[in-house]
Amino acid sequence: MENTDLYKYILGIADNSLVLGQRLGELCGHGPNLETDIALTNISLDLFGQTRSYYQYAAKIEGKDKTEDDVAFLRIEREYRNVLLVEQPNTHFGFVMARQFLFDMFHFILMEKLQFSKDDTLAAIAKKSIKEVSYHRRFSSDWVKRLGDGTEKSHTKMQEGIDGLWRYTDELFHITDADSAVINEGLGVDVTELKELYYSAVSEILKEATLVVPERKYFAQGGKNGIHTEHMGFLLAELQYMQRTYPNMTW
């Protein structure tokens, strides 16, 4: 395993938190009510906190005087390794909760395994994160059930969210060459082994929410290798604006 493999592996986990945190942050002041608005930004803050810990570690591995801010703000789109699911733009609240739910369910089982990584730093971040992620998972599954098993309108919108995002779920379980190298050393998690558990846990909640579990043969992929959907560029334009306009700015 090369150091660059570990660097890429860490970004594969951290970029999901950064990008989803950014999407949730965009909703600040736009939540359906004050409590939900605060909850969404609380989750965003947890995700950014986790991202910082990963990026500090990634920056240390990369060396060359890099900092967490360089990792967050000064990469080009092709260098971000997040899954396509998390970069999908906010539409209605059912869609936002569907995206959150489909990610949280994965995030939780990933952290459950990562806490036993042979890499002390990754294990420590996972142990810290898992407590937060279990709150996120509770929040999003509650909403999926509430909206799915709610009114006709809320049910339709929730189903629309799940159907629209289902195509991005398979990618969660793909591994890149860098991932394989890290997994072989016992530092990373082999996500292919989590796939069955994920779909059965997700299906169970969808059924409880009276929603239909989508059936789909073809899935979208690419994010883990830096090939993103058209939404990613716009997200980064906003995220990176200050650092690109005023290089090396601090405040």
Added chain:
Amino acid sequence: MATEIAPNIDIKLMAILEEVADPEIPVLTVVDMGVIREAIEVEGKVKIKLTPTYSGCPAMDVISDDLKTAFAKAGKVAEVELVLSPAWSTDWMSEAGKRKMEAYGIAAPLEETADKEALLGNAKIVKCTNCGSTNTHLVSQFGSTACKALFKCDECQEPFDYFKCLK
């Protein structure tokens, strides 16, 4: 889980540490919060290990600066290192701290099982900090900061924060 590890704090430094308040809950000191995991003097420098309550806790940078300032006033140079492991637990909060927190208007964390019941809305056990009634209900799992949930009392109608159990 190894949540009962006592912090390694040099008793001579305690008075200065206790001057530093948690910026989010100013009635509590950083010692009450249990976020100081180590404070020792090595070769004339004070070395402090600080642990976050939640990963994204914005109070960490402020606490770190406040610690350095407090020690500088006492003529000492402090270095603060952020540590993640073992992860912070509400068990590390002092009993005195929990009482101060209640008096300030934030309900202190219940133990793990009770906490879960309360947050799932299965049991009415969180005590209103205004009137003391347990006839309260959860408004939101997320409150004004990452570590709190929002409750409302059905007796006196006052909303209040509940500090979530974290283990």
